Amino acid sequence: SYVLTQPPSVSVAPGKTANITCGGNNIGSKSVHWYQQKPGQAPVLVIYYDTDRPSGIPERFSGSNSGNTAALTISRVEAGDEADYYCQVWDSSSDHPGVFGGGTKLAVL
Amino acid sequence: QVQLVQSGTEVKKPGASVKVSCKASAYSFTGYYMHWVRQAPGQGLEWMGWINPKSGDTNYAHKYQGRVTMTRDTSITTAYMEMSRLISDDTAVYYCARGGTIFGVVQHPYDYWGQGTLVTVSS
Numbered sequence: 001s002y003v004l005t006q007p008p009s010v011s012v013a014p015g016k017t018a019n020i021t022c023g024g025n026n027i028g029s030k031s032v033h034w035y036q037q038k039p040g041q042a043p044v045l046v047i048y049y050d051t052d053r054p055s056g057i058p059e060r061f062s063g064s065n066s067g068n069t070a071a072l073t074i075s076r077v078e079a080g081d082e083a084d085y086y087c088q089v090w091d092s093s094s095d096h097p098g099v100f101g102g103g104t105k106l107a108v109l
Numbered sequence: 110q111v112q113l114v115q116s117g118t119e120v121k122k123p124g125a126s127v128k129v130s131c132k133a134s135a136y137s138f139t140g141y142y143m144h145w146v147r148q149a150p151g152q153g154l155e156w157m158g159w160i161n162p163k164s165g166d167t168n169y170a171h172k173y174q175g176r177v178t179m180t181r182d183t184s185i186t187t188a189y190m191e192m193s194r195l196i197s198d199d200t201a202v203y204y205c206a207r208g209g210t211i212f213g214v215v216q217h218p219y220d221y222w223g224q225g226t227l228v229t230v231s232s
Contacts (some may be wrong), residue, residue, distance in 0.1 A: 029142070031216065033218040033219075035154070035219075037154075037214075042204055042222035042223065042224055042225055043146075043154065043206075043219075043222055045218050045219060045220050048218040049218075054220065062170070086153060086154050088154075088156075088218070089216075090214070090216030092182055095170070095171035096170045096171055096172065097156075097168075097170075097216075098144065098156025098158075098159075098170070098216075099156065100146075100147075100154040100155065100156060101124075101153070102153045103153040103154070
């Protein structure tokens, strides 16, 4: 089955830029979605179809996808951005098509 | 506003079954796929499967085939996920999540989620 690889943790100072990567074989040929999950809460969609932002998500959140790596970029990081972030793709050829990455804990220093 | 409200915490013994409900409101229930995702304590998200609420068609992740059944009752706009032969590793929070329209692609992202249902399997 398709595997998505994320770094377990990323640390960033307030006001700086955080980059969270999601690696997968030729992931650039797939659509990537990103979810934010705070402790004790359900996930929230923050980026979909690689680069689109749902209404209500700040412009500070952006996404990219090319080759074997997709990325979620959070500019001007705030304390409230501290959360777990998960990437997701759909692999129709797999017997487990709805694939999530292992998640990245974003720590705001 | 769109809401998905799930049933409450469950405690089950190994070998038992559990049925989690997900009540949808403020949108066309039969117009959107419903997916189920689980999260073991301290672990990541795991996709389990989807149901087309209009047709009742389902698609389960291979590891759950034969043990998970997803159903719906359109009269009360509620989706269900039933898991049988529970083991301790099934201890997790189970989420329902709205996918894309049934007339579009199934790989549309999940824009609304239930609050989660904790299922604990313990002897």
